[in-house]
């Protein structure tokens with residue numbers, strides 16, 4: 001892409017992609033196995049998933065590196081391959097756009113490190129800093145157009161992620177929080193008690209370029225619109241939203257998300273009207289969801 005992502009989203013909203021994790025499972029990844037290692041061992045399967053998203057109309061693809069930090073990869077015995085795994089992911093996402101004959105942005109995905117920091121857990125802040133730094137550097141060096149620090153629930157970890165992306169020289173840094181709707185249904189906050197206003201203010205102070213939300217519990221398209229509006233009230237930064245395809249349900253011991261593209265797409269225009277600059281999907285969303293989003297967005301933007 002000739003135009004930086006941050007400039008492009010000021011001109012018009014862009015379409016993200018859908019879930020990777022649930023698609024990897026469909027492609028044969030066993031629960032508990034390392035999906036990120038597939039960037040090296042089964043690149044064609046990762047490419048096939050991302051190509052479908054690009055063909056469905058995604059303008060942005062998140063790399064298959066949600067668990068690509070050395071702390072996460074260490075659980076699968078491949079922490080020595082951080083750079084290779086993350087670099088391969090950027091390459092594959094780029095190839096997916098090429099294969100689909102479409103231009104787009106590759107967003108390097110950094111998920112939670114998967115533990116707690118002292119004093120609540122076993123990891124020191126330095127360990128987490130080093131881990132995110134290594135992953136962010138690998139993604140930026142491989143040519144990612146942006147870095148997203150996603151599914152975050154604590155400002156400490158989010159801040160470390162943003163610092164890592166900044167030090168790596170990322171041209172665009174997206175901070176994305178996972179909110180849970182409260183039991184009484186009146187509002188939503190992260191597991192660690194952070195509300196959207198506080199998260200947005202923190203991100204703006206900390207040097208993120210885009211404030212985002214993804215995943216979470218009970219965060220459907222309507223709730224996502226509410227989050228976007230609440231972000232907009234406290235920040236002028238661009239906003240990205242990637243809700244799940246409905247609520248997770250346990251079917252035959254497997255977690256399923258059953259909101260259809262037809263159901264979920266109804267929330268696309270309200271999200272754009274709330275001020276979202278990038279719209280995509282998280283868990284359970286598929287290329288069919290993204291194709292429906294593309295049509296709704298193009299119609300809204302007068303592009304077809």
Ligand SMILES: [Zn+2]
Nearest residue numbers: 215244282283
């Ligand atoms: Zn999710």
